[in-house]
Amino acid sequence: MWKIGDVEIDNRVVVAPMAGVSNAAFRTIVKEQGAGLVVCEMISDKALLFHNPKTLKMLHIEPEEYPLSIQILGGETKTMVEAAKYIAKNTDAAIIDINMGCPVPKVTNNESGSKFLKNPDHIYEVVSQVVDAVDKPVTVKMRCGWDKAHYYPVETALAAQKAGAKMIAMHGRTREQMYRGQADWNILKKVREALSIPFVANGDIRTPIDAKNALEITGADAVMVGRAALGNPWVIHQMVHYLETGEMLADPSPAEKISQAIDHLNRLIQLKGEEVAVKEFRKLSSYYLKGLPGSAKYKETLHTQVEAIPMIQLLKQCGSEAQERLDLRQYQLNHKNEE
Ligand SMILES: Cc1cc2nc3c(=O)[nH]c(=O)nc-3n(C[C@H](O)[C@H](O)[C@H](O)COP(=O)(O)O)c2cc1C
Incomplete structure (x- = not known):
């Protein structure tokens, strides 16, 4: 068991937020498979504040999902603060997460998602204001850099920690890499060592053995699993079971x-x-x-x-x-x- 702020997380397997996938249907399934924490797909701050009907529906939470983290996406302090307040007031989310990793141009052109990785001061400003505005733990999900020329994995994570974030999850790829190459678990270890708050390692964790190795290599409190759980939610149960017992469960028929x-x-x-x-x-x-x-x-x-x-x-x-x-x-x- 570990904690994000005062929220207790039962085990070391977190399921990643995935746009178009991580709605209540998917989240309740992976939760039944034993996920310690599930994260909602990213929700645009502005769409939420305009009360876009599709966006408001994304806030639907089932009671069995607790503790759930809702992720917000945006680049301006004012609208991010308002969106966080809206979620704190109107949902049962236990945690509010800020997206600082999305690589899509439509997102980064609006100064949001992975665009934050170019500017630790901007991270500090947005995270600290959101932290001040809500009484739920605020966490940050980021990549390890924008590109080779703008690569500040430790500085960006420390900026979020200094601003009051209660957990950081990092995907070991730069924005430039998108999904190419391998996630760098060694840089995640360096970030882990620099932080005093809980840290979650993400990227290319596909099997129970990957989960164990990633925890050992990075020293993270938990692993975050995305693509491996698509059409394969049992992998979450297999990972949790393997980490707890060392026993490998068979694949389903x-x-x-x-x-x-x-x-x-x-x-x-x-x-x-x-x-x-x-x-x-x-x-x-x-x-x-x-x-x-x-x-x-x-x-x-x-x-x-x-x-x-x-x-x-x-x-x-x-x-x-x-x-x-x-x-x-x-x-x-x-x-x-x-x-
Ligand atoms: C279809 C899809 C949608 C995603 N949507 C989000 C999102 O909404 N918010 C976010 O922070 N990351 C998002 N990601 C990134 C994942 O959370 C994760 O960081 C990435 O897939 C690397 O982990 P993996 O190797 O376990 O898949 C998405 C990834 C995929 C494949």
Whole structure:
């Protein structure tokens, strides 16, 4: 157990915020898989303050998600402070996180996301004002730099700490790298050593062994896992279990994977209605099908679906075919051994 401010976090596996993914449907699933902390997808400060209906819906939280962190995105102190106050007043979020890592030009052109990494003074200003405005712990999620010429991982993290941040999560890539190359866990270790507040390591943590190695190499309090949990929420349970016991749990069967995928779709329907949910689940279905033998042809058809029932039927067919292929492979293998 560790703490962010006075919020207790049960274990050392945090699920990363992912725009278009980390809504209540996904978050409740990974929470059931044992995530110590889940973070909401980024919410634009200005969209929130304009009461954009889609943005307000993003604030929907289920009670079982506690402790949840809501992430805000923006570049101006005034609107970030107002957005944080709005969240503190109107939601059950336990933690307010500030996005200082998003690399997308639409975001960085507005002085927000990873643009902060060029200017530790700007980090200090925004974080300190948000910290003063709310009585919930404020945390920062950042990358380790903008590019090679603007690379201040320790300075930016220290600016956030000095401003009163209660935890920092750092992705070991620069903005320039986007998702290329490898996340640098060695720089995360240097940042960890410079900080006195809790620190969470992020980037390329895909397996239980990665989680253990990243914790050992960086000395972080926890790991943050993003892409590895897409269509693969069990990896969170596998990581938590491995870190606690050293035992590696087996991957789920195709039937279990498909049943989780259908459950995810149903939760999305509850949250957003069938039309939007089916559209959003097209892409997510590919993640669930990854690695299932024979799934390639289903992926294309799934991407054209507009209704839930045919989508669910296709998922089930794909699961049965994958199981048949696996059984056949196993039979052939056993048979070969007998010869
Ligand atoms: C689809 C997607 C959406 C993302 N959205 C956000 C976001 O809203 N806020 C944020 O701070 N990071 C966001 N990220 C970055 C992740 O939180 C994480 O830092 C990054 O994926 C590296 O971790 P990983 O190697 O475990 O995926 C996003 C990443 C992906 C793949």
